[in-house]
Amino acid sequence: MKIDQLLTEANIAAKLKDPKTIKMLGIAMRHDATLPRRKVAALGGAIFKQEMDPKKQAENDQKILALWSELLDDSLRSTDYGDISIDGKFDDWLTRLYINGIVEYEDINGEGGDALGAWKALSIRGKLKPEHQDFNKFRSLKQLQAVVQKREYRDELARIKDAETIEKHKRERKEIVVLDDEKFLAVIPLNYGSCYTFNNSAGFQASFCTGSSSGARWFERYAPEGPIISILDKENTEDENSKWQIHAPTGQMNNGNQTITYSRGDAKVAELFPGLMKKIVAGMKANAEEIRAASKEIKPGGYDITAAIEELKDKFPKSFASGEKEPEPEPEPEQAPEGEERTYVVTLLATGRQARVQGTSEDDVIRKVRERHPDIQPEELRVEPAENEQ
Numbered sequence: 001m002k003i004d005q006l007l008t009e010a011n012i013a014a015k016l017k018d019p020k021t022i023k024m025l026g027i028a029m030r031h032d033a034t035l036p037r038r039k040v041a042a043l044g045g046a047i048f049k050q051e052m053d054p055k056k057q058a059e060n061d062q063k064i065l066a067l068w069s070e071l072l073d074d075s076l077r078s079t080d081y082g083d084i085s086i087d088g089k090f091d092d093w094l095t096r097l098y099i100n101g102i103v104e105y106e107d108i109n110g111e112g113g114d115a116l117g118a119w120k121a122l123s124i125r126g127k128l129k130p131e132h133q134d135f136n137k138f139r140s141l142k143q144l145q146a147v148v149q150k151r152e153y154r155d156e157l158a159r160i161k162d163a164e165t166i167e168k169h170k171r172e173r174k175e176i177v178v179l180d181d182e183k184f185l186a187v188i189p190l191n192y193g194s195c196y197t198f199n200n201s202a203g204f205q206a207s208f209c210t211g212s213s214s215g216a217r218w219f220e221r222y223a224p225e226g227p228i229i230s231i232l233d234k235e236n237t238e239d240e241n242s243k244w245q246i247h248a249p250t251g252q253m254n255n256g257n258q259t260i261t262y263s264r265g266d267a268k269v270a271e272l273f274p275g276l277m278k279k280i281v282a283g284m285k286a287n288a289e290e291i292r293a294a295s296k297e298i299k300p301g302g303y304d305i306t307a308a309i310e311e312l313k314d315k316f317p318k319s320f321a322s323g324e325k326e327p328e329p330e331p332e333p334e335q336a337p338e339g340e341e342r343t344y345v346v347t348l349l350a351t352g353r354q355a356r357v358q359g360t361s362e363d364d365v366i367r368k369v370r371e372r373h374p375d376i377q378p379e380e381l382r383v384e385p386a387e388n389e390q
Contacts, residue, residue, distance in 0.1 A: 022061045024099040025068060034106035035071070043067060068095070075109040079117030081157075082164045090116050093136060102140050112141045118148040121160045127153065166200050169193040176291050178229070178283030184273070185232040186280050189223075190294055192216040198230045198245075203237025206256040208245045224299045225249040227291070227308050229280060233273070241272060248311040253319070266316040275323025277316065281309050343386040350380060 029035060043063050072094060076085035084090065094112075097103045103112065119135055122128045129152075138144040148157065173193035179186035189195050192215050199211030209218040210228065222228060226249040233242040243256035244265070253265030260268050269276065284291065284305050292302035313320050341358045344365045348354075359365035362383040370376060 019061070021095075021099065022065065025095065026061070026064045028099045028101065029064060029068065032104050034104045034109075039067060039070070071105060072108070075105075075113045076116065078168075079113045080161050080164065081114070081117035081121040082168065084113070084117050084120050089120070090135070093138075097140065107141055111145065115141060115145040115148055118153075118157050118160075119144060121164070122148065122153055122156065125156075125160070127156050162200075166197065169196040170201070173197050174294070175230075176287055176294060178287055178291075179279050181279075183233065183235055184276060184279070185234060186283065187230050188227045188284075188291060188295075189219070189230055190298065192219045195219055195228070195230070198232070198243070202232060204240055204242050204256045206243045206245075207258055208243075208254065208256075210245070222247055222250065226311065227284075227295070227303050227305075231276070231280070241268070244269065246312070246316070248308065248315045251315050253316055266318045269316070269319040270322035273319075273322070277312065277320045278323060281312065281320075284309060345384050345386050347382040347384075348376070348380060349382055356386060 029040075049060075069091075072091055073085045076090065077083050094103070094108055098105075098108070116135075119128075119132075123133065123135075132147050135144065138147070147153075170193070172191070173196075174190035175187040175194040176190065177185070177187050187194065187198075189198070189210070192210070195208065195211035195215055197211075199206040199208055199215075209215060210222060212218070219228075226247065229246040231244040231246070233239075236242045240256040240259065244253065246253050251262055253269060254261045255265060255268065288305040291305055295302040341360055344357050344359055344362065346355050346357050346365060346369055355369075357365045357368055359368055365383050366378050366381060369381065370378070
């Protein structure tokens with residue numbers, strides 16, 4: 001099937017040709033107080049009046065059809081079970097119900113869309129009984145709703161709904177990856193969709209408030225204060241410590257079920273993942289401009305990554321310092337017993353020229369060299385005991 005043919009079939013405005021049906025649609029819309037007022041006002045209320053001029057009436061008919069098509073698509077695009085607007089499968093049926101006064105726009109836009117989404121989700125998975133398979137036999141949305149709410153479909157719909165919700169947020173998520181290697185994934189979420197996806201997919205079911213069912217308001221609460229960082233341990237995805245969320249401005253470093261939080265989280269991350277924070281910071285530095293530009297929608301001017309990194313170091317010193325080797329103490333230069341002279345090799349670093357000088361210590365040798373050459377600075381010299389003196 002060609003794409004233009006598919007789009008035509010999916011668009012109710014392209015399919016409705018009967019003037020009587022269009023007239024009835026206009027009448028129904030004129031008397032529907034639940035239509036979005038701004039959209040109707042944008043077209044002018046006069047479009048619903050009968051015009052004497054056939055040309056003017058034809059123009060109004062097209063505006064009515066376009067508005068109705070838009071309203072149907074908006075209602076069916078974001079149901080609990082995904083986008084069901086694409087193929088236009090339900091448009092004719094819903095339009096018939098509407099012009100016959102069985103439903104209003106509010107019924108379609110609210111629970112009606114979800115009921116149709118539930119029916120379609122069951123249908124395409126072969127989960128409907130034969131007597132429920134043809135939705136055209138339903139005489140109203142309420143009748144359809146009563147069927148999909150039956151106990152025999154309830155558990156299956158719950159599973160489908162959870163999967164569809166995750167997929168919806170996956171499609172809508174915005175985030176910037178700052179680390180993605182064989183062991184870790186770390187991202188800075190830029191919207192609620194990213195936080196919800198992080199909570200509910202890839203292993204352990206996390207309980208971070210920013211990814212909960214009410215997480216949008218929590219994301220809007222925390223994100224403007226500074227970047228949130230979501231971390232996944234790819235090698236241990238089923239454990240509560242496989243997921244972490246960090247928010248330096250509020251001092252939070254919490255594991256997946258939030259049994260380890262704040263400073264305890266800092267110590268635990270240092271123990272479990274030594275060196276991880278340095279990798280994350282390196283990724284933030286490498287993507288600083290992209291993060292700043294993308295976060296302008298969250299905070300005026302975007303995130304200041306330099307300041308954010310300093311805050312991470314300040315709030316989580318243990319995890320940031322983890323993975324560093326203790327520096328080995330430098331051996332003390334071997335000194336001759338006090339008052340006893342020995343031979344040292346002095347190298348002028350700029351030229352490589354060498355001289356053998358007697359002295360009681362390296363400092364004594366440098367002093368003697370500078371007495372003869374006061375323009376030479378100590379850092380320009382390397383002083384080492386002569387081999388036969390070691």
